[in-house]
Amino acid sequence: MRPALADLLDLQPHPEGGWYRQTWASPETVALPDGRQRTTATLIHFLLPAGESSAWHRVASDEVWLAHTGSVVLELGGDGPVPDPGSKAMTLGLDLADGEVVQAVVPARVWQRTLPGEADALVSCLVSPGFDFSDFELATDGARAGLGDGSDEADEADEADEATESDDATDAEVVPRAPAGPEDAPVEPSEPINPA
DSSP states (O other): OOOHHHHHTTOEEOTTSSEEEEEEEOSOEEEOTTSOEEESOEEEEEEEOTTOOEEEEEESSEEEEEEEESOEEEEEOOSSSSOOTTSEEEEESSOGGGTOBSEEEEOTTOOEEEEOOSSOEEEEEEEESOOOGGGEEEBOGGGSTTTTSSOHHHHHHHHHHHHHSOTTOOTTOBOOOOOOOSOOOOOOTTSOSSOO
C-alpha cells in the first residue's frame, strides 16, 4: 500500500525498502580516480513508513542523513565483505533531549540499514560524489531488511528463506558492484570546503 506522504512527495519504491525520489543533482561533475564520472552530489527524500525497514546496503560514496520528521534507527555494519550487525547504531530524529541526532554520516563503502520504527520517518540523504545505482550494493538472503534483528518475525523469515535456498548458497551473499576506487584523500582542515 502506497503511503499518503509518498503520494504527496511523488516518491517511488526503493530497492532497499522504503520510498524515495531524487530532488536534486549537482550540475557539476567530477572524474573519480578509477575513471567513473559522477555529479559532485545528489539529494533524495527517503520515507520509511512505520514498521518497515531498509535492507543492508552500501554505496561507494559518503552519505549524509538529515532528519525531517519521525525517527529512524540507522545501523552500520562495517566495511567488510558482508554486513556485521550491531557494529554501531544511532537514532536519527528531532528529539535531541532523548539522544537522537538530526544528521548522521555513513562513510563510503560502509554497510547500513534501518530498523523498523513506530511511526513514519522522513529524511533526506545527500550523497557525494553523487549517487549512481552502479555504485549501490545490496546484501541478499539473511542480510536483507529486518532479518537477524532478533524478532520472532525475523526468525520465521530466516527459516522460510533457509527452506527455499539452495545448498550451495551462503548467508548474506552479496550482489557485485562497481569497484569503489582508492581510499579517499585526506581533507586539509585549513582549506575551504565550499570555496567561492
